[in-house]
Amino acid sequence: MPLVTMRQVLEEAAKGGYGVGAFNVNNMEQVQAIMAAAEELDAPVILQVSRGALKYADVIYLRKVIEAATERHPDVRAVVHLDHGNSPETCEMAMDLGFTSVMMDGSLHPDGKTIADYAYNVEVTAKVVEMAHARGVTVEGELGALGGIEDGHGAGIDAEDDKYLTEPGQAVDFVRQTGIDCLAVAIGTSHGAYKTLRYDKAGNALPPRLALDRIEQITANLAAAGYKAFPLVMHGSSSVPQDIIAEVNKYGGKLKNAMGVPMEDIQFGIQRGVRKINVDTDGRLVMTAAIRRVLWEHPELFDPRDYLKEARSALKKLIAEKMRDFGQAGHGHDYEPIGLDGMRMQYAREAAAR
Numbered sequence: 604m605p606l607v608t609m610r611q612v613l614e615e616a617a618k619g620g621y622g623v624g625a626f627n628v629n630n631m632e633q634v635q636a637i638m639a640a641a642e643e644l645d646a647p648v649i650l651q652v653s654r655g656a657l658k659y660a661d662v663i664y665l666r667k668v669i670e671a672a673t674e675r676h677p678d679v680r681a682v683v684h685l686d687h688g689n690s691p692e693t694c695e696m697a698m699d700l701g702f703t704s705v706m707m708d709g710s711l712h713p714d715g716k717t718i719a720d721y722a723y724n725v726e727v728t729a730k731v732v733e734m735a736h737a738r739g740v741t742v743e744g745e746l747g748a749l750g751g752i753e754d755g756h757g758a759g760i761d762a763e764d765d766k767y768l769t770e771p772g773q774a775v776d777f778v779r780q781t782g783i784d785c786l787a788v789a790i791g792t793s794h795g796a797y798k799t800l801r802y803d804k805a806g807n808a809l810p811p812r813l814a815l816d817r818i819e820q821i822t823a824n825l826a827a828a829g830y831k832a833f834p835l836v837m838h839g840s841s842s843v844p845q846d847i848i849a850e851v852n853k854y855g856g857k858l859k860n861a862m863g864v865p866m867e868d869i870q871f872g873i874q875r876g877v878r879k880i881n882v883d884t885d886g887r888l889v890m891t892a893a894i895r896r897v898l899w900e901h902p903e904l905f906d907p908r909d910y911l912k913e914a915r916s917a918l919k920k921l922i923a924e925k926m927r928d929f930g931q932a933g934h935g936h937d938y939e940p941i942g943l944d945g946m947r948m949q950y951a952r953e954a955a956a957r
């Protein structure tokens with residue numbers, strides 16, 4: 604099966620008015636669960652790999668697991684995407700591995716923590732676009748800074764602080780100067796299971812304050828500048844379902860005040876130009892809940908297959924629900940994949956026409 608490019612998948616999603624989930628993978632069970640859900644629902648799918656995943660699983664292992672998935676599921680159209688590339692070198696490494704899409708996150712410096720200025724962001728992102736488009740590879744850029752309470756990308760940034768949000772006025776200039784294919788917007792979402800800093804009087808977490816109106820403004824500004832239906836990306840978009848949190852805690856977990864982005868907010872975004880929705884935390888949560896339950900109920904078990912099997916099927920069920928909610932279900936075969944070579948020629952034609 605040829606992998607498809609994200610540019611094509613998101614363009615088709617814009618035509619169809621739906622969103623496509625980008626699900627993080629770190630091991631075999633996650634890849635199997637996501638691919639099985641995509642096959643069952645006939646959905647296009649984005650498998651995304653972070654630098655942390657490449658470090659955890661090892662670059663060669665992860666590449667081979669994904670290769671195995673494409674062989675096992677020849678009918679599934681999948682994008683393999685680098686999540687939060689921190690430098691042009693990292694992005695190039697991913698392209699060498701055969702990824703069909705990369706994110707260059709120039710909103711932060713390569714340490715993934717220090718806020719970078721706009722000029723730096725434009726420079727590194729444009730550099731990656733030049734390299735990537737010469738190979739037919741899609742590029743996602745980021746404007747504004749995403750927060751995260753857990754360690755990792757954006758740790759320490761208060762996502763609800765207005766000064767970190769994407770400036771709708773700047774989005775057009777950024778897209779024009781860099782040539783990116785899709786834009787990650789900072790609208791108040793953050794990475795991890797604790798997406799809110801707001802609590803009611805009793806101390807219970809309230810959903811995060813999102814600047815959803817910015818999605819509409821950014822899409823409108825881009826359309827007015829000739830970038831019609833430009834695909835936007837929502838990071839940190841796990842919903843952190845409270846029944847799953849309750850299950851984790853019931854079987855010995857200690858997750859207090861975990862809170863995510865309500866699905867209605869994501870669907871509001873999809874109706875206004877969000878095409879890629881990043882989900883990692885929810886997958887981690889359902890797997891942990893399943894493993895805790897199995898071991899709690901059956902303390903005599905010790906075969907990893909006993910609990911990993913449950914974790915895998917819980918993840919498959921969750922991904923299938925997301926695919927229905929985002930609208931990508933049933934759209935796996937609406938179009939013929941162009942592939943990297945075809946996309947490379949398309950970029951060349953577009954450059955010649957400018």
Ligand SMILES: [Zn+2]
Pocket residue numbers: 687749756794838839881
């Ligand atoms: Zn992210």
